[in-house]
Amino acid sequence: MNPVDLRLYGIVGPDNARGRDLGALVAAAVAGGCTLIQLRDKTSPTRALVETARSIKAALRGSGVPLLVNDRVDVALAAGADGVHLGQDDMRVRDARALLGPRAIIGLTLKTSADAAALASEPADYGCIGGVFATASKTNPEPPIGLDGLAAAVAAGRGAGMPLGAIAGIDAGNAAAVIGAGADGIAVISAVFNADDPTAAARRLRAVVDGALAARGA
Amino acid sequence: MNPVDLRLYGIVGPDNARGRDLGALVAAAVAGGCTLIQLRDKTSPTRALVETARSIKAALRGSGVPLLVNDRVDVALAAGADGVHLGQDDMRVRDARALLGPRAIIGLTLKTSADAAALASEPADYGCIGGVFATASKTNPEPPIGLDGLAAAVAAGRGAGMPLGAIAGIDAGNAAAVIGAGADGIAVISAVFNADDPTAAARRLRAVVDGALAARGA
Numbered sequence: 001m002n003p004v005d006l007r008l009y010g011i012v013g014p015d016n017a018r019g020r021d022l023g024a025l026v027a028a029a030v031a032g033g034c035t036l037i038q039l040r041d042k043t044s045p046t047r048a049l050v051e052t053a054r055s056i057k058a059a060l061r062g063s064g065v066p067l068l069v070n071d072r073v074d075v076a077l078a079a080g081a082d083g084v085h086l087g088q089d090d091m092r093v094r095d096a097r098a099l100l101g102p103r104a105i106i107g108l109t110l111k112t113s114a115d116a117a118a119l120a121s122e123p124a125d126y127g128c129i130g131g132v133f134a135t136a137s138k139t140n141p142e143p144p145i146g147l148d149g150l151a152a153a154v155a156a157g158r159g160a161g162m163p164l165g166a167i168a169g170i171d172a173g174n175a176a177a178v179i180g181a182g183a184d185g186i187a188v189i190s191a192v193f194n195a196d197d198p199t200a201a202a203r204r205l206r207a208v209v210d211g212a213l214a215a216r217g218a
Numbered sequence: 219m220n221p222v223d224l225r226l227y228g229i230v231g232p233d234n235a236r237g238r239d240l241g242a243l244v245a246a247a248v249a250g251g252c253t254l255i256q257l258r259d260k261t262s263p264t265r266a267l268v269e270t271a272r273s274i275k276a277a278l279r280g281s282g283v284p285l286l287v288n289d290r291v292d293v294a295l296a297a298g299a300d301g302v303h304l305g306q307d308d309m310r311v312r313d314a315r316a317l318l319g320p321r322a323i324i325g326l327t328l329k330t331s332a333d334a335a336a337l338a339s340e341p342a343d344y345g346c347i348g349g350v351f352a353t354a355s356k357t358n359p360e361p362p363i364g365l366d367g368l369a370a371a372v373a374a375g376r377g378a379g380m381p382l383g384a385i386a387g388i389d390a391g392n393a394a395a396v397i398g399a400g401a402d403g404i405a406v407i408s409a410v411f412n413a414d415d416p417t418a419a420a421r422r423l424r425a426v427v428d429g430a431l432a433a434r435g436a
Contacts, residue, residue, distance in 0.1 A: 047306075074295075
């Protein structure tokens with residue numbers, strides 16, 4: 001299992017960038033304290049995806065912050081990204097691991113406590129518990145699981161011995177409660193990348209997360 | 219460059235199968251004389267794509283007919299397919315070659331004579347000249363190039379020394395003219411996979427192609 005720092009996981013894509021350059025946005029977010037970056041783009045053609053991933057990877061050079069690509073193992077390989085994030089409809093973790101090798105970071109979306117309990121049998125590096133709150137960044141047909149659902153999923157997934165993040169509708173106002181419910185970090189889209197000042201937004205979120213982790217004794 | 223038999227290139231996907239099992243359809247098409255198969259599916263999630271590609275690959279076992287995957291190098295790798303077919307918006311041929319290795323079959327769509335002329339500089343194995351006739355299988359914003367456009371593209375691409383196929387609206391009624399215009403084979407979707415009897419449809423198309431190639435002295 002590869003070590004992953006999930007404290008502030010920034011997920012960027014053309015739909016949530018207000019037309020701004022993704023490489024510049026990512027550099028700004030990392031300057032504010034993002035610890036992990038994911039490119040999530042479900043619509044662009046493959047050639048454009050590879051170019052975008054390469055430009056973000058170049059923007060991250062020297063930062064030590066890894067770049068993961070949502071769903072697309074081919075794009076991650078072609079762009080020299082550090083790994084992939086997989087949903088439950090994406091490639092199976094074991095197939096992605098076979099293609100990417102042992103050093104790649106592979107994360108898996110956990111939509112239910114059953115998904116979280118199954119994480120222990122996956123050759124993954126982290127889990128990310130989805131649908132915590134309502135969000136405008138993604139269409140989620142299921143109702144939000146809330147803090148109680150998050151705590152239950154964390155409990156179900158803890159046996160995997162991997163870091164567990166949380167995603168959906170998380171902002172500076174509720175991030176402390178998310179960490180208090182047991183998550184090891186927060187994944188955000190609009191809270192950082194739709195902000196006028198992504199560096200300031202990331203810095204504030206990171207301070208909230210770090211404070212809540214300290215309060216939890218983590 | 220890997221040898222590729224483009225004479226009857228069957229392209230299959232869930233949108234053009236009338237709900238029938240793709241593995242069974244492909245086996246029927248190959249029984250009728252298809253020389254190459256492509257899985258083309260622009261909408262299914264990655265996990266389903268990998269499963270479909272594996273089932274088609276299993277259906278092709280022992281036939282000697284290769285399976286290519288449209289666009290998705292990751293799916294081709296995970297499913298053990300024989301290569302990929304790339305459009306002009308898909309991954310660059312050189313990137314796909316680096317990921318798939320020298321023995322994979324890589325084909326490229328050529329939409330214009332300029333694309334065809336550029337084929338010589340690509341590490342590809344064949345070209346497929348698109349948009350020959352009007353088709354219901356794919357939305358093509360450009361007007362069809364017709365037999366004269368096809369002949370011009372073939373002339374522009376011949377210097378690459380690779381086989382050149384043709385696609386869009388090709389059926390048993392016009393296939394001989396397509397071969398007469400210089401194509402080394404025809405790529406078909408609905409002419410085989412929407413047919414009530416894909417084996418009979420493939421057999422008839424293959425006979426037309428073989429006859430036209432013989433008439434051309436190819």
